[in-house]
Amino acid sequence: MILGTRSLRSAAFLCLLALVAAAAHAADPLPSWTDGAAKRSIVTFVDRVTTDGSVDFVPAPERIAVFDNDGTLWAEQPLYFQFLFAVDRVKALAPQHPEWKQKEPFRSLLAGDLKGALSGGEEAIFELVMATHSGMTTADFEQIVKDWLATAKHPKTGRPFTEMVYQPMLELLAHLRANGFKTYIVSGGGIEFMRSWTEKVYGIPPEQVIGSSGKTRFELRDGKPVLMKLPELHHFDDKAGKPVAIQHHIGRRPIAAFGNSDGDLQMLQWTTAGDRARFALIVHHTDAEREWAYDRASSIGHLDEALDEAEAKGWTAVDMKRDWKIVFSR
Amino acid sequence: MILGTRSLRSAAFLCLLALVAAAAHAADPLPSWTDGAAKRSIVTFVDRVTTDGSVDFVPAPERIAVFDNDGTLWAEQPLYFQFLFAVDRVKALAPQHPEWKQKEPFRSLLAGDLKGALSGGEEAIFELVMATHSGMTTADFEQIVKDWLATAKHPKTGRPFTEMVYQPMLELLAHLRANGFKTYIVSGGGIEFMRSWTEKVYGIPPEQVIGSSGKTRFELRDGKPVLMKLPELHHFDDKAGKPVAIQHHIGRRPIAAFGNSDGDLQMLQWTTAGDRARFALIVHHTDAEREWAYDRASSIGHLDEALDEAEAKGWTAVDMKRDWKIVFSR
Numbered sequence A, B: 001m002i003l004g005t006r007s008l009r010s011a012a013f014l015c016l017l018a019l020v021a022a023a024a025h026a027a028d029p030l031p032s033w034t035d036g037a038a039k040r041s042i043v044t045f046v047d048r049v050t051t052d053g054s055v056d057f058v059p060a061p062e063r064i065a066v067f068d069n070d071g072t073l074w075a076e077q078p079l080y081f082q083f084l085f086a087v088d089r090v091k092a093l094a095p096q097h098p099e100w101k102q103k104e105p106f107r108s109l110l111a112g113d114l115k116g117a118l119s120g121g122e123e124a125i126f127e128l129v130m131a132t133h134s135g136m137t138t139a140d141f142e143q144i145v146k147d148w149l150a151t152a153k154h155p156k157t158g159r160p161f162t163e164m165v166y167q168p169m170l171e172l173l174a175h176l177r178a179n180g181f182k183t184y185i186v187s188g189g190g191i192e193f194m195r196s197w198t199e200k201v202y203g204i205p206p207e208q209v210i211g212s213s214g215k216t217r218f219e220l221r222d223g224k225p226v227l228m229k230l231p232e233l234h235h236f237d238d239k240a241g242k243p244v245a246i247q248h249h250i251g252r253r254p255i256a257a258f259g260n261s262d263g264d265l266q267m268l269q270w271t272t273a274g275d276r277a278r279f280a281l282i283v284h285h286t287d288a289e290r291e292w293a294y295d296r297a298s299s300i301g302h303l304d305e306a307l308d309e310a311e312a313k314g315w316t317a318v319d320m321k322r323d324w325k326i327v328f329s330r
Helices: A002-024 A037-050 A081-096 A098-102 A106-110 A114-118 A121-133 A138-151 A167-178 A191-195 A198-202 A241-249 A262-272 A305-313 B002-024 B037-050 B081-096 B098-102 B106-110 B114-118 B121-133 B138-151 B167-178 B191-195 B198-202 B241-249 B262-272 B305-313
Strands: A064-067 A182-190 A209-221 A224-235 A256-259 A279-284 A316-319 B064-067 B182-190 B209-221 B224-235 B256-259 B279-284 B316-319
Touching (some): A037 A167, A037 A279, A037 A316, A064 A167, A081 A098, A081 A106, A081 A121, A106 A121, A114 A121, A121 A224, A138 A191, A138 A224, A167 A182, A167 A256, A182 A191, A182 A198, A182 A241, A209 B241, A224 A241, A224 B241, A224 B262, A241 A262, A241 B224, A256 A262, A262 A279, A262 A305, A262 B209, A262 B224, A305 A316, B081 B106, B081 B138, B106 B114, B106 B121, B167 B182, B182 B191, B182 B198, B182 B241, B191 B198, B191 B209, B224 B241, B262 B279, B262 B305, B279 B305
Parallel strands (some): A064 A182, A182 A209, A279 A316, B256 B279, B279 B316
Antiparallel strands (some): A209 A224
């Protein structure tokens, strides 16, 4: 039968691919990590849960790993990149909104006074995000993000934002996937914002991206269905919101979690509270030269309580300066 | 290296499995379907989107198929099974709720008057569901559902509810997965209710189950994190709620959708409105002898507008009596 022959042929081809991939992975899977406790803890954990017959063995479908994004997979200084996107969008949309000239936080932002715009605190940020992340279809928004990423540059390094991703973490994602893990993003960032580029940059497909979200509404426009993005918060995926979203989207507890700030603490607690082998890792930004150094005193990527808990509970704390041979992807 | 050898060995084993599976699929993948237009339309569609080089070829990661559950994958008469679960739970919990003796819809229900209990309409149903689906942790709820399914029997057939699943649809799920599809449930039923058994019964893992949901709250209890189920609706996954949830959970448009009622119409519209090859199927309950016969006049599984649209748009309509050799799994 035609179907049978075709299936056999593609199965044989997949076999070849799998064997080549397996052989390639005999090499060091984490070449950008220095040989130390952090790297060792990762390799040991993956080995424990994938060794058939080991007491710590975890069947492949349960090998769920969750990653924060900002400050864990890509940089987040001097401001969350999605906020820089919102700023650029306010400027682009200003001609259609003459009322913004009189209205904070838009007025300050358009006058080039970012600090003034942010002085309104969370409410101001919320307003800027909603004004730039709603009022269009999900498909249109995806295109707007893609267009922005194609030209926008990081204010300090001048590099495209999608190149400001951490090479050691890309290797870690690949190592986990090569060992049967399903890798998820669980981020305070916008779910639709991230999905437009995570598959290409991290190899993480849209259905494995969890984040903050606004409400959407299904509409028929000239008989064609669209999903409109509304200026209403649906879920804020930070702190206690992370385990809630993990349960809602994944429905089972991860066995490994990776974060960098107090916003990730509850996700790490939830992950490690399961029975059997669990893994938790915190990326500690200690490298002012190659990246940024910040923790307890920073409002961006504030890391205080989670750093203490990592020490108390024996979670892996990555010292970026010491543990990473290189920082950004090349 | 040990890791390399182990990976090679498991890759070789997976190869063997894949080859055996491919050979087995050379046989008819849908043996419980009669040879007719419905079966032909499925086989043809799968062939079109998986044939490399065809204009309709769809890369594997984009092969997303979404299935309604009640009335599409398992039966839904004489009442949605999850509602029968809620009724049993009200009875089990009644001793802890003396106030229910005076309070509708509980009073009627406990007096054995189901019709009276349901006379309160959607509000009454909502109250019964909330009273039985909240106030415990997600882990406890999962166990309650599993315990119920282990002993509860369908009121008409006397079979466990998890045996009231459609054999032809199980074959369809398997056929799609054998061809690289990711199969999802998108149901009005409760997301946590379904996740406790869909992996075992349908081979659909928790992270591919989308449904109605209540809110949950993260709490530390004696230092141990739990997720408490709250008596508040989070999402009602019916009608226009289905495309909204598909976008929220999956983040890309399915290429195939399967339903049986007007509650699935927007999901079918959303799926088929994408460009390139798309597939939509409606299960029409026409078999009063082996199952039930109902459509336009039924409140359970109401099928009216979607049946007309299926005809107008050339979607596949399965006539259960004519198209299925057998109905329930054996």
